[in-house]
Amino acid sequence: MTRILLTGITGQVGQELQQTLASLGEVVSVGRDRVDFSQPEAVQRVMETVKPTIVVNAAAYTAVDKAESEPDLAKLVNAVSPGILAKAASRIGAGLIHISTDYVFDGTQSSPYLETDATNPLGVYGSTKLAGEAAVRAECNRHFIIRTAWVYGAKGKGNFVKTMLRLGADREEVRVVTDQIGAPTWSKDLAEAIAQLAPQLSADTVGTYHYTNSGVCSWYDFAIAIFEEAQQLGFPLKIQRVIPITTPEYPTPAKRPAFSVLSLKKVSTLSGTHPPYWRQSLRAMLQELRSNP
Numbered sequence: 001m002t003r004i005l006l007t008g009i010t011g012q013v014g015q016e017l018q019q020t021l022a023s024l025g026e027v028v029s030v031g032r033d034r035v036d037f038s039q040p041e042a043v044q045r046v047m048e049t050v051k052p053t054i055v056v057n058a059a060a061y062t063a064v065d066k067a068e069s070e071p072d073l074a075k076l077v078n079a080v081s082p083g084i085l086a087k088a089a090s091r092i093g094a095g096l097i098h099i100s101t102d103y104v105f106d107g108t109q110s111s112p113y114l115e116t117d118a119t120n121p122l123g124v125y126g127s128t129k130l131a132g133e134a135a136v137r138a139e140c141n142r143h144f145i146i147r148t149a150w151v152y153g154a155k156g157k158g159n160f161v162k163t164m165l166r167l168g169a170d171r172e173e174v175r176v177v178t179d180q181i182g183a184p185t186w187s188k189d190l191a192e193a194i195a196q197l198a199p200q201l202s203a204d205t206v207g208t209y210h211y212t213n214s215g216v217c218s219w220y221d222f223a224i225a226i227f228e229e230a231q232q233l234g235f236p237l238k239i240q241r242v243i244p245i246t247t248p249e250y251p252t253p254a255k256r257p258a259f260s261v262l263s264l265k266k267v268s269t270l271s272g273t274h275p276p277y278w279r280q281s282l283r284a285m286l287q288e289l290r291s292n293p
Helices: 012-024 041-049 071-092 124-137 162-168 185-199 219-232 267-273 279-293
Strands: 005-006 026-031 052-055 096-099 145-150 173-177 207-210 242-245
Touching: 005 041, 012 052, 012 185, 012 267, 026 242, 041 071, 052 071, 052 124, 052 185, 071 096, 096 124, 096 185, 145 185, 145 219, 162 173, 162 219, 162 279, 173 219, 173 267, 185 242, 185 279, 207 267, 219 242
Parallel strands: 005 026, 005 052, 052 096, 096 145, 145 207, 173 242
Antiparallel strands: none
16 A cells, blocks of 8 residues: 655645545645644644655745745755655665755746756756755655746746736736746646656666646746737636836846746656646636635
């Protein structure tokens, strides 16, 4: 019987993983109330108690801008605790699936990032996530590190889609950055991909993989698509205009990569299927949100 320890269950990916992993065996789901990643000794304790065969780590400090003023906390959650998790997994012979981010790159490329491309994070969030990757690689031989990007979902607190729907219901006009390019990723697609990949974790497949939805767009394109799809589904919207702006016109504490499209070749080869196109997934997520507000 496979026993899976799932961390970070209150996040949008963690909530989806609770459902997608259930078909693989017994899932022991823990949130911050049971394992606080800012307290590494709690991470050690839960591993000794649960003794899982696979660990799926969806816990992370993801407040990109706030991380600039809380670097120590971000480091504890994103780097130190994953290292302890990896070490404990190695000790009990468990595999580890760890979720990482496009923010490990600086965004200066113009072609999709390969798993082997040089990393160069622009801020605290990306730096701490990169340190977490290094800790996982160093401490646990049997690992998948899965980098993803632009994640949104019906579950969890805030994300870009929910923010746009909220603003679009209140305002006639929103301004959205048009010079940052990436691939929106539905948390449910990511969680399903992780559940499909988990049984394939072996000495031959270990390593780093990129997973996002297929296709690319700017945040501006994404906003336009959200409003078009939401309008068709009957969401209450006031929005009349989406104004394209540049990154300097919307300054944030943390710098963001201008281009963070990730190559999907490696993950598609392993899974035998290509990730769904981002706009199809957006439509499916909005349909879910409409039927379960």
